[in-house]
Amino acid sequence: MLLVWPIAIPLFTAILCLLAFRSFEAQRVLNLAGSLALLAASVVLVARVLDEGPIAAQMGSWPAPFGITLVADILSAAMVLITGIIAVACAIYGLAEVSRTDERSGHHALTQALLGGVCGAFVTGDIFNMYVWFEVMLIASFGLLVVSGGKAALDGAVKYVGLNLIATLAFLAGVGLLYGASGTLNMADLHLTLQGRHDETAVYAAAALLMFAFGTKAAMFPAFFWLPAAYHTPSVTTSALFSALLTKVGVYALIRVFTLVFDTTEPAIQNTLLYGAALTMVVGVLGAAAQMHVRRILSFHIISQIGYMILGLAIYTPLGLVGAIFYLFHHIIVKANLFLIAGVIRKSTGSEDLYVIGGLWKRKPWLGVLFLIPALSLAGIPPLSGFWAKLLIIIASLEEERYFIAFVAVAVGLLTVFSMIKIWMEAFWKAHPAGDDAAATPAPALLYIPIISLAAMTVFIGLYAAPFVDAALESADQVLNPQAYIAAVTAASEAAAEALDLGPQEAIPTLVEPIEAPTVPEEQLNGLEAEGEAE
Amino acid sequence: MEIMLAALVGILVAAGAYLMMSGKLLPYLFGLVLLSNAANLVLFASGRLTYAEPPLVPVGEYAPVGEVSNALPQALILTAIVIGFGLLSFALSLVFRAYFELKTTRMDEMREAEPLPKVEKAKARPVAGPEGSV
Amino acid sequence: MNSVILSTATRFLTPLILIISIFVLLRGHNEPGGGFIGGLLGAIAFALIEKARGVAEARRAMRFDPLSIAGFGLACCLFGGLWGAAVYGDFLRGVWPLYDEYGLPVGSILLFDIGVYLAVVGTVCAILFSLEDAGHDVAGRED
Numbered sequence: 001m002l003l004v005w006p007i008a009i010p011l012f013t014a015i016l017c018l019l020a021f022r023s024f025e026a027q028r029v030l031n032l033a034g035s036l037a038l039l040a041a042s043v044v045l046v047a048r049v050l051d052e053g054p055i056a057a058q059m060g061s062w063p064a065p066f067g068i069t070l071v072a073d074i075l076s077a078a079m080v081l082i083t084g085i086i087a088v089a090c091a092i093y094g095l096a097e098v099s100r101t102d103e104r105s106g107h108h109a110l111t112q113a114l115l116g117g118v119c120g121a122f123v124t125g126d127i128f129n130m131y132v133w134f135e136v137m138l139i140a141s142f143g144l145l146v147v148s149g150g151k152a153a154l155d156g157a158v159k160y161v162g163l164n165l166i167a168t169l170a171f172l173a174g175v176g177l178l179y180g181a182s183g184t185l186n187m188a189d190l191h192l193t194l195q196g197r198h199d200e201t202a203v204y205a206a207a208a209l210l211m212f213a214f215g216t217k218a219a220m221f222p223a224f225f226w227l228p229a230a231y232h233t234p235s236v237t238t239s240a241l242f243s244a245l246l247t248k249v250g251v252y253a254l255i256r257v258f259t260l261v262f263d264t265t266e267p268a269i270q271n272t273l274l275y276g277a278a279l280t281m282v283v284g285v286l287g288a289a290a291q292m293h294v295r296r297i298l299s300f301h302i303i304s305q306i307g308y309m310i311l312g313l314a315i316y317t318p319l320g321l322v323g324a325i326f327y328l329f330h331h332i333i334v335k336a337n338l339f340l341i342a343g344v345i346r347k348s349t350g351s352e353d354l355y356v357i358g359g360l361w362k363r364k365p366w367l368g369v370l371f372l373i374p375a376l377s378l379a380g381i382p383p384l385s386g387f388w389a390k391l392l393i394i395i396a397s398l399e400e401e402r403y404f405i406a407f408v409a410v411a412v413g414l415l416t417v418f419s420m421i422k423i424w425m426e427a428f429w430k431a432h433p434a435g436d437d438a439a440a441t442p443a444p445a446l447l448y449i450p451i452i453s454l455a456a457m458t459v460f461i462g463l464y465a466a467p468f469v470d471a472a473l474e475s476a477d478q479v480l481n482p483q484a485y486i487a488a489v490t491a492a493s494e495a496a497a498e499a500l501d502l503g504p505q506e507a508i509p510t511l512v513e514p515i516e517a518p519t520v521p522e523e524q525l526n527g528l529e530a531e532g533e534a535e
Numbered sequence: 536m537e538i539m540l541a542a543l544v545g546i547l548v549a550a551g552a553y554l555m556m557s558g559k560l561l562p563y564l565f566g567l568v569l570l571s572n573a574a575n576l577v578l579f580a581s582g583r584l585t586y587a588e589p590p591l592v593p594v595g596e597y598a599p600v601g602e603v604s605n606a607l608p609q610a611l612i613l614t615a616i617v618i619g620f621g622l623l624s625f626a627l628s629l630v631f632r633a634y635f636e637l638k639t640t641r642m643d644e645m646r647e648a649e650p651l652p653k654v655e656k657a658k659a660r661p662v663a664g665p666e667g668s669v
Numbered sequence: 670m671n672s673v674i675l676s677t678a679t680r681f682l683t684p685l686i687l688i689i690s691i692f693v694l695l696r697g698h699n700e701p702g703g704g705f706i707g708g709l710l711g712a713i714a715f716a717l718i719e720k721a722r723g724v725a726e727a728r729r730a731m732r733f734d735p736l737s738i739a740g741f742g743l744a745c746c747l748f749g750g751l752w753g754a755a756v757y758g759d760f761l762r763g764v765w766p767l768y769d770e771y772g773l774p775v776g777s778i779l780l781f782d783i784g785v786y787l788a789v790v791g792t793v794c795a796i797l798f799s800l801e802d803a804g805h806d807v808a809g810r811e812d
Contacts, residue, residue: 015744162563172574176608
């Protein structure tokens with residue numbers, strides 16, 4: 001049951017928000033309470049997983065591979081935890097920031113539905129189920145983008161929806177090919193079934209489609225255009241939530257699927273990921289350098305940071321994955337924080353356009369300090385968390401003798417400093433074009449609570465990095481050697497089969513035997529590959 | 536039969552891609568519909584095509600009797616159709632709204648969220664107002 | 670639309686379609702049918718009213734806000750799942766409290782299916798009505 005709570009709590013809260021659509025106060029309270037409950041449930045889940053190793057459960061007691069498996073190892077549990085943290089931060093921030101128009105159109109219900117989809121994608125152990133959670137997340141994010149109904153929001157949403165739907169369809173087709181090749185959709189079972197079959201055409205085709213699908217969700221080069229088009233258009237709360245969670249679900253799916261299901265040591269897969277990651281970093285950081293709008297700069301930086309995480313996966317050594325996982329957490333905290341600060345800048349000066357604002361350092365020095373902490377952390381300045389994240393990835397690539405990639409990673413870090421300094425110079429340091437008093441509009445104190453908390457987390461992770469790196473180390477070990485993960489699924493499946501007590505003639509298939517489609521003669525089983533070769 | 540389905544998927548994807556490259560929103564949407572049907576057909580073919588019976592369990596039995604078709608891809612397709620239906624109807628209403636707000640369905644003319652640099656500079660000079668409309 | 674034939678036919682077609690939709694919903698227990706198909710049929714009944722007599726009339730015929738109906742349906746689904754969790758400790762596990770004694774196939778699965786039915790009716794009607802509203806808004810502004 002522990003695994004169901006991270007999904008059930010947000011969805012239940014979303015339903016309550018829908019039913020309480022007449023009262024904005026009730027919805028705000030529900031949103032905050034639901035987020036706090038999600039945080040509590042995720043803390044329990046993390047404690048349990050750190051204590052006992054991966055845990056799994058079968059939905060409705062249907063044994064795997066037919067029933068849906070929910071499974072959490074350290075990576076999944078920690079992702080759920082960070083989702084809870086961001087949910088609470090955004091709920092508090094939203095109390096003072098989200099407009100009435102947004103609330104009337106269902107901001108709170110959609111936010112909770114989004115959280116439910118995100119958590120579902122993190123804990124599911126079934127690839128088709130992951131598709132379903134992606135869709136829940138996607139449709140909620142569509143809604144959140146357009147609730148304000150402004151022209152820019154609609155324009156951004158059209159591009160966001162159009163490009164994400166292509167990724168969704170690629171995901172679906174990839175899942176279809178994978179099922180055709182293996183006869184199963186359970187990821188633990190897929191790992192066993194596909195052992196030694198990684199050079200088959202159907203498996204390659206499925207890998208390509210899924211990499212495109214997850215890559216698009218993660219805003220990887222060249223399929224990132226939906227992100228800078230849309231992320232700066234909704235309310236700041238929604239922007240922060242998107243920047244923290246949506247692309248990271250794509251990265252999580254890449255890490256999960258390209259360690260558990262596919263073999264990333266295949267040169268075609270590894271090189272695509274590696275050079276895709278390098279190009280993602282470079283293109284993202286150059287895109288940011290060209291912008292003069294705070295949230296648009298930050299949006300492009302999401303892309304370049306995604307490159308680091310995918311790079312960690314593509315290097316495919318234990319240290320590389322440690323770096324990727326550590327980066328994932330550091331990035332979620334820091335990036336959400338920067339978006340929240342962008343909101344305060346907007347409130348204080350009336351704009352996010354760097355040409356027309358300035359003078360914040362004189363009027364609000366503390367905001368400047370609060371901005372510098374995540375900004376320098378993002379750029380990788382010691383002793384903040386971003387330094388350790390970048391260090392791990394660069395060491396991992398040096399160990400693998402990928403010197404050029406390591407050079408790119410360092411250079412992109414420097415360019416990140418340039419963009420952060422640009423925001424600092426233009427928004428804080430230079431005088432406001434309309435006199436410094438124009439920068440002094442007070443912002444509600446409520447906005448500062450999540451900002452200060454997240455900044456404290458960045459500093460804390462930076463100064464006491466060891467326990468976090470240890471957890472990332474263990475998590476990377478679980479990801480690279482999924483025996484414990486598979487054992488948890490098998491145990492849950494056997495327990496479910498026992499509990500369900502099917503009729504005596506029903507033989508329960510075990511995980512280790514590849515499951516065949518019931519009526520298909522042997523010679524047809526490889527039909528899909530045969531077609532691929534015939535072409 | 537699978538080869539015919541594969542060819543059909545190919546034709547659908549090609550037609551869908553052609554429509555999507557028209558640069559207008561409505562053909563783009565129709566292209567997405569075709570792609571979505573192609574993806575569903577891939578799922579369908581992945582269960583293999585047989586002449587077997589529908590997979591229904593007779594009264595008093597625990598499992599289907601005799602040769603039946605594979606039920607799982609059908610369940611997956613049903614799910615995918617439901618989701619696709621929801622997404623596409625949302626996309627249609629979004630396009631509809633976008634057309635009346637932005638007065639165009641040509642993607643090249645939709646620069647509201649990402650204005651061209653020239654427009655941005657022109658916008659930068661007058662200080663007042665958070666988002667001046669162009 | 671202003672058609673006497675359509676609005677007269679709607680008067681007896683709507684209840685007929687609604688009854689068929691509930692029949693399909695209940696038939697789904699062991700045969701083709703179920704909440705989704707039944708829900709689509711139910712939505713057709715309201716779509717018919719909307720086409721024949723306008724959105725306002727269709728909203729009145731639904732009595733509740735379509736999104737509230739969808740929310741209620743989702744709540745039914747969630748409780749259908751949690752029922753199994755409460756009795757057996759497994760989320761979504763089927764519970765049949767009346768089956769052994771009375772032979773009635775009524776339980777958590779039916780609750781789940783009814784939830785799907787309501788969610789589909791609510792969502793489809795909400796999308797349909799808002800599309801129609803948007804059209805009228807815009808048409809009004811254009812004139």
